[in-house]
Amino acid sequence: MSEQHLLYTLDEGVAILTLNRPDRLNALSTALLGDIGAALDRAVADGARCVLLKGEGRAFSSGADLVSTGGLPDDLGQLLEEHYNPLVRKFAAIPVPVVSAVQGAAAGAGCSLALAADLTVAARSAYFLLAFANIGLVPDAGATWMLAKAVGRSRAMEMALLGEKIPAEKAADWGLIHKVVDDEALHDAALALAKKLAAGPVVALGMIRKAINSALDSSLDTVLDSERDDQRAAGRTEDAREAITAFGEKRKPVFKGK
Template structure:
């Protein structure tokens, strides 16, 4: 174990990023958020073709570090603008796919970070918790948008207003996560998915991420236009040429991410 609050490793095209404050269930500080954002962009800059994001120890992320923050008035809006929002934007705008392995509780901002992945794999014993209303706050780190867009208005309001735990199975039933697996299999399952994504045509995957995000707030006509723009770019890629050649030659394609 190291003193670094965010761990990073790049292997075979997969950047594994681990939140590393296990003694605090990976509660995030301002410094940790800045490092997480920088590490996400580092993965893309260093040629990673997929990201696997998880937590060390028995939790994914318990949200903001609250120790010492109960006295006096705080401008929490500034902390969002400077810390949490840039992380949410990085998760959204990264040009490579993200798999989150939710190995334990994902509460508060931790729920937003967990749900910011493209494919969310959740351990059976893990849970989501929008705990904000329990301490007089409102959801942040993109959780409002992510839950409302995935599960709908009713579920978003239920989670945010009541501030109750949502089990992994309930989260999957609500459309918030892709897979629920046994606790001991959460990391290996996420690694398998990330490796599969890293072997696919990276340019196309990045555009798919952007396309789905845009479609959530676009008309059909606007979405058709975005699809045409992206398809034009994909059609000139090396990976498209390789994909067609492999199909015609009846072999497995070897994509380079270009």
């Protein structure tokens, strides 16, 4: 892992991944994408119970780094298939909740990366931008799926077709992100949220995030069957037994993520 461009720390069960190319507005090189994927694997191996993704400097991420690749490659589809899509799938499959903290620009694939989190906390300076149409390209890295599912067809069309900045407050009003905080409060607010999730019944939380994502494309019968299977598994966890015991003893449960 290139520690220069991606920083990794573990804080009370939260794996904090920091994009660390502030001089390039945390542009996403293929090497950095690989580092993020490796860091997600490391977080799971380290027993992290939540992942917090953030960017160093004045932006979350300006999107794909085309400078390091010498401009647009001949086959953009291959670039996505080999580097971007595997990372998006890895975020979807990780068994713990993911929080993103966004300041400044979250543009292009950087926008997709921010929205790949389960809960996105944005600073008031933040904006979300899919400017692909302005340069004759199409949104990628899962952006069209995430947008359409989160905000509906009309707003997704507005963001993708017009290629205009969506300020943090508007993104929150749309339901695209979790909440907006003052810039100076961003790190603490996002970390507090991540620690709250990490202190929860993480096995059940992991099932919940996957169930909701699956439900977006499933029939009611399929969802009912999945909920049955997940509830069966969740009910057998130590955390579920602890919660029931704590309820009877009128105390706050202490979850261990088991």
